[in-house]
Amino acid sequence: MEMTPRKEKILAAVVESYIRTGEPVGSKTLMGELDFQVSSATIRNEMADLVEMGYLEQPHTSAGRVPTTLGYRYYIDKLMNKLEVNKDESESIAKSVSSGRGDPEQLLEKAGEVIARLTNCAAITTLPTGEQACVRRAEFVPVSNRTAMIVLLTSAGTLKSKACRGDMPITQQTVERFYAVCAAHFIGKPLEEIGTVMLQTLVASLGEFALEMSPYFVALADLAGEALKSDVLLEGQANLFNHRELSGSVADIMELLRKGEPVSKLLSGGEKDGLNVKIGTENEYKQLSNSSVIVSRYNVNGARSGALGIIGPTRLNYAKLIPYMQFISGVVGKILSETLETLED
Amino acid sequence: MEMTPRKEKILAAVVESYIRTGEPVGSKTLMGELDFQVSSATIRNEMADLVEMGYLEQPHTSAGRVPTTLGYRYYIDKLMNKLEVNKDESESIAKSVSSGRGDPEQLLEKAGEVIARLTNCAAITTLPTGEQACVRRAEFVPVSNRTAMIVLLTSAGTLKSKACRGDMPITQQTVERFYAVCAAHFIGKPLEEIGTVMLQTLVASLGEFALEMSPYFVALADLAGEALKSDVLLEGQANLFNHRELSGSVADIMELLRKGEPVSKLLSGGEKDGLNVKIGTENEYKQLSNSSVIVSRYNVNGARSGALGIIGPTRLNYAKLIPYMQFISGVVGKILSETLETLED
DNA sequence: TTTAGCACTCGTTAGCTATGAGTGCTAACT
DNA sequence: AGTTAGCACTCATAGCTAACGAGTGCTAAA
Numbered sequence: 001m002e003m004t005p006r007k008e009k010i011l012a013a014v015v016e017s018y019i020r021t022g023e024p025v026g027s028k029t030l031m032g033e034l035d036f037q038v039s040s041a042t043i044r045n046e047m048a049d050l051v052e053m054g055y056l057e058q059p060h061t062s063a064g065r066v067p068t069t070l071g072y073r074y075y076i077d078k079l080m081n082k083l084e085v086n087k088d089e090s091e092s093i094a095k096s097v098s099s100g101r102g103d104p105e106q107l108l109e110k111a112g113e114v115i116a117r118l119t120n121c122a123a124i125t126t127l128p129t130g131e132q133a134c135v136r137r138a139e140f141v142p143v144s145n146r147t148a149m150i151v152l153l154t155s156a157g158t159l160k161s162k163a164c165r166g167d168m169p170i171t172q173q174t175v176e177r178f179y180a181v182c183a184a185h186f187i188g189k190p191l192e193e194i195g196t197v198m199l200q201t202l203v204a205s206l207g208e209f210a211l212e213m214s215p216y217f218v219a220l221a222d223l224a225g226e227a228l229k230s231d232v233l234l235e236g237q238a239n240l241f242n243h244r245e246l247s248g249s250v251a252d253i254m255e256l257l258r259k260g261e262p263v264s265k266l267l268s269g270g271e272k273d274g275l276n277v278k279i280g281t282e283n284e285y286k287q288l289s290n291s292s293v294i295v296s297r298y299n300v301n302g303a304r305s306g307a308l309g310i311i312g313p314t315r316l317n318y319a320k321l322i323p324y325m326q327f328i329s330g331v332v333g334k335i336l337s338e339t340l341e342t343l344e345d
Numbered sequence: 346m347e348m349t350p351r352k353e354k355i356l357a358a359v360v361e362s363y364i365r366t367g368e369p370v371g372s373k374t375l376m377g378e379l380d381f382q383v384s385s386a387t388i389r390n391e392m393a394d395l396v397e398m399g400y401l402e403q404p405h406t407s408a409g410r411v412p413t414t415l416g417y418r419y420y421i422d423k424l425m426n427k428l429e430v431n432k433d434e435s436e437s438i439a440k441s442v443s444s445g446r447g448d449p450e451q452l453l454e455k456a457g458e459v460i461a462r463l464t465n466c467a468a469i470t471t472l473p474t475g476e477q478a479c480v481r482r483a484e485f486v487p488v489s490n491r492t493a494m495i496v497l498l499t500s501a502g503t504l505k506s507k508a509c510r511g512d513m514p515i516t517q518q519t520v521e522r523f524y525a526v527c528a529a530h531f532i533g534k535p536l537e538e539i540g541t542v543m544l545q546t547l548v549a550s551l552g553e554f555a556l557e558m559s560p561y562f563v564a565l566a567d568l569a570g571e572a573l574k575s576d577v578l579l580e581g582q583a584n585l586f587n588h589r590e591l592s593g594s595v596a597d598i599m600e601l602l603r604k605g606e607p608v609s610k611l612l613s614g615g616e617k618d619g620l621n622v623k624i625g626t627e628n629e630y631k632q633l634s635n636s637s638v639i640v641s642r643y644n645v646n647g648a649r650s651g652a653l654g655i656i657g658p659t660r661l662n663y664a665k666l667i668p669y670m671q672f673i674s675g676v677v678g679k680i681l682s683e684t685l686e687t688l689e690d
Numbered sequence: 691t692t693t694a695g696c697a698c699t700c701g702t703t704a705g706c707t708a709t710g711a712g713t714g715c716t717a718a719c720t
Numbered sequence: 721a722g723t724t725a726g727c728a729c730t731c732a733t734a735g736c737t738a739a740c741g742a743g744t745g746c747t748a749a750a
Contacts, residue, residue, distance in 0.1 A: 390745090393745075406744065407742065408743065409742080
């Protein structure tokens with residue numbers, strides 16, 4: 001059985017109608033939605049073929065047809081006409097998102113909000129990953145006799161700080177030693193290389209100052225660790241309730257999202273144009289077998305760095321939402337790149 | 346109609362049985378759960394009275410009785426025997442919570458997790474409010490030619506930082522001016538008083554340096570604003586799904602929680618022992634009319650400062666959970682007080 | 691005041707039927 | 721050979737009825 005142009009048109013019409021209404025679509029309904037005239041019987045024959053080919057299925061014998069994962073896949077890869085984001089909208093989106101400009105976390109949170117509102121789905125975003133990032137700067141700010149704030153700035157623009165209590169009073173020498181060790185061992189070093197091993201050899205080499213200084217470097221290493229793990233932000237989870245076909249699995253999905261770790265994995269795959277669409281059972285988590293995930297990565301200064309995603313029912317309006325996601329990830333990437341340049345200068 | 350000891354025993358038994366099973370309780374069931382022997386008919390008569398008095402109700406004519414809001418209230422205020430938190434448990438709780446020691450946000454997040462796990466409810470926590478807090482310290486850390494990090498430490502121990510780009514190159518004078526102005530206008534000042542008005546007069550008084558310096562003070566004021574608003578943390582929202590009687594309203598409750606603002610209000614009322622229990626329709630949000638809220642405030646250095654709360658179905662195990670919440674808020678308060686002392690020193 | 695007895699209420703469940711949307715198949719048509 | 725009209729068939733859904741049973745309120749006796 002091979003695909004014909006007419007079958008393709010029928011498949012596309014079924015997918016689009018089902019996405020629109022959520023109801024299985026029957027042959028008569030379809031008659032009115034095709035740009036050529038054939039009888040319902042003909043459509044029925046074609047649809048039976050499409051079922052056999054694996055693109056459609058019937059919830060039960062006497063119901064209309066619903067796209068399968070394979071059907072959506074074929075539609076998205078070969079049939080779909082992406083809807084351009086119109087100008088008014090793109091401007092208003094860009095404006096909303098850029099109101100979070102400044103702090104990466106705030107920006108991604110804002111982007112997540114915008115996406116959630118726009119798509120009526122749950123939004124997931126990851127902060128710019130610091131994998132290739134290194135320590136740009138470290139600061140030691142004495143706060144009291146024995147307490148200091150340690151501040152870390154990475155080359156990716158991430159800013160982390162932490163209060164840290166030492167075991168001995170802080171003197172001018174303490175500060176000087178801190179900066180000296182930083183300059184020698186931390187500045188310019190990739191975050192990945194700052195681990196317990198590196199820390200131990202460092203502390204060992206401090207000799208008589210180990211006791212005095214080590215708490216601060218432990219704190220600094222902690223900060224590096226925090227900066228390294230690309231945090232996951234969630235927005236609009238409640239939107240999942242709006243989709244009836246998900247009603248049974250909302251709890252499971254939320255539970256999955258809650259433990260952020262696997263989520264970043266969710267966002268990490270996929271290549272073409274930094275876009276990744278996973279439909280229903282294509283997802284590796286079975287909690288998502290009734291859901292689709294659209295992920296678009298964003299680039300900061302040309303390097304892939306984080307991603308924006310949505311989770312919704314399989315019957316997403318792909319033609320509209322994929323361009324949205326691409327547009328927004330573009331905006332986010334641009335803003336982050338600009339922010340970074342500001343730091344360089 | 347007046348309350349009698351026997352009616353009280355019956356009411357308590359109904360409440361406890363309903364909390365345990367979730368099923369309306371009938372007169373025969375009750376016979377086996379009372380510490381005195383009377384026939385089901387007698388119990389029926391008494392229960393009919395309790396219905397008339399407003400403490401019980403029937404879902405429908407031929408069903409057992411269920412406590413009303415009033416019934417729960419009477420039970421909690423007069424009948425309930427609080428269950429002590431046993432020692433093993435209290436130790437393990439204290440240990441889990443204190444693993445978040447250090448950063449207030451982390452601590453409250455941890456406490457929320459513990460509460461959510463322990464109670465199988467959604468947990469809400471607020472960070473220590475900074476209402477009476479003032480600026481303890483401000484730091485200016487040059488990062489690049491035109492960018493600096495502004496770091497704010499409050500007397501409540503909150504640490505906030507922000508990257509900030511000025512319009513002119515940063516020189517040694519810039520730094521000196523920053524600290525001079527801070528010492529004169531910010532250090533020791535209550536956060537509440539740092540607003541746009543204060544900022545405007547300040548900028549005006551900067552004279553020729555206004556252009557150079559104002560971005561940094563704007564950032565500092567921003568940080569003060571952030572430190573002031575007592576953030577709300579949510580944990581274990583997914584637990585709401587575990588309670589069948591909430592199934593219809595989970596989405597509404599989550600939506601309510603999402604917009605953190607009214608939630609802090611939720612936590613703010615109530616007095617006795619810093620404890621506040623709101624049952625069903627006692628809640629001012631109608632989304633919560635099927636839910637109960639238990640809130641316990643914590644004190645930092647003797648002053649009330651934030652709160653921990655849970656949201657669950659009305660049939661909560663109050664006798665167990667109220668002591669839990671009081672215990673945990675005590676632990677949190679103690680840890681925060683200790684942390685603060687560390688900073689003083 | 692308590693209790694046994696009994697008629698009554700009403701939610702729940704199971705079984706039955708009618709309905710209708712939608713199908714597959716066959717035979718006639720182009 | 722592809723297309724179409726016609727028709728019997730399938731099956732989820734809604735509505736109806738009857739049986740069931742948990743639990744009640746009330747009455748009359750203890």
